[in-house]
Amino acid sequence: MNQQFDSVYPDFLRSGLEKLSRLDAQHELPALFSALEHFRRDLHTQTCAKGVLSVSQSYVGGLNLFSRTGFWTVNARDFNFELAQATSEADGVILQNIADGQIKAGRFAFALRQSAPVFFALGGQAEPERGVWHSLAISSQVVGMFGGLLRREIAPAQEVAFSLLSTLLGMSADALATLRRTRQLTSQIEALQSLLPVCAWCKKVRNDSGYWYQIEKYITANSNTKITHGICPDCEKTILKEVK
Numbered sequence: 086m087n088q089q090f091d092s093v094y095p096d097f098l099r100s101g102l103e104k105l106s107r108l109d110a111q112h113e114l115p116a117l118f119s120a121l122e123h124f125r126r127d128l129h130t131q132t133c134a135k136g137v138l139s140v141s142q143s144y145v146g147g148l149n150l151f152s153r154t155g156f157w158t159v160n161a162r163d164f165n166f167e168l169a170q171a172t173s174e175a176d177g178v179i180l181q182n183i184a185d186g187q188i189k190a191g192r193f194a195f196a197l198r199q200s201a202p203v204f205f206a207l208g209g210q211a212e213p214e215r216g217v218w219h220s221l222a223i224s225s226q227v228v229g230m231f232g233g234l235l236r237r238e239i240a241p242a243q244e245v246a247f248s249l250l251s252t253l254l255g256m257s258a259d260a261l262a263t264l265r266r267t268r269q270l271t272s273q274i275e276a277l278q279s280l281l282p283v284c285a286w287c288k289k290v291r292n293d294s295g296y297w298y299q300i301e302k303y304i305t306a307n308s309n310t311k312i313t314h315g316i317c318p319d320c321e322k323t324i325l326k327e328v329k
Contacts, residue, residue, distance in 0.1 A: 117249070132264075134158060134169065135170070138261075145231070145254075146172075148249060150217075153176040155170065156232075157184065159228060159229060198220075203217065216234045217231075218230060218232050221261065223262050231254050
């Protein structure tokens with residue numbers, strides 16, 4: 086379920102956030118901005134949603150906020166949310182079980198309508214485990230959902246880390262939406278390219294250069310098909326009537 090993604094820049098986020106809590110915080114801001122810029126570049130080198138989510142998961146890991154993380158994407162056929170990426174197969178099972186419970190409780194749907202982290206707690210424990218939902222959305226277009234279980238220890242510069250989380254997930258949503266639009270445009274172009282202009286009267290076919298050919302000649306020139314001639318039942322009846 087997890088794809089390997091190698092980059093030093095997620096670690097820049099982690100080390101930068103750790104140093105932000107010290108007196109030399111202002112000196113670490115360039116490193117954070119550099120990591121964000123490399124995140125944007127890494128996203129847009131991906132050619133599939135799985136690659137985008139793998140990169141996103143690696144950088145979110147650099148925030149050092151979560152023990153387990155997962156990404157859900159929207160199935161375009163039935164609009165259901167499907168777990169597409171998790172830190173491991175075992176984590177994926179745990180996170181999906183949590184998501185199923187949260188969907189029934191209505192908190193998953195509530196988080197989809199927000200543009201900021203939505204926190205939740207899992208009951209039945211003396212110290213309940215806490216987690217976060219965060220929608221993957223561009224304006225009003227929701228392309229997925231992020232979910233993560235928080236570490237027990239408090240992360241350095243936690244407020245900044247959660248702000249960066251929203252930034253990372255917003256950029257991830259933009260990359261996913263761009264891929265989706267590209268696929269749609271590609272499908273439309275392929276559909277247009279597959280259209281064959283045929284004269285409605287003489288049935289000649291127009292090629293890409295604008296010349297018209299008899300359909301038999303066009304098919305023979307553009308495929309391995311050999312043409313044979315016969316007569317269909319409708320034409321046979323018409324011709325027989327004319328002969329009689």
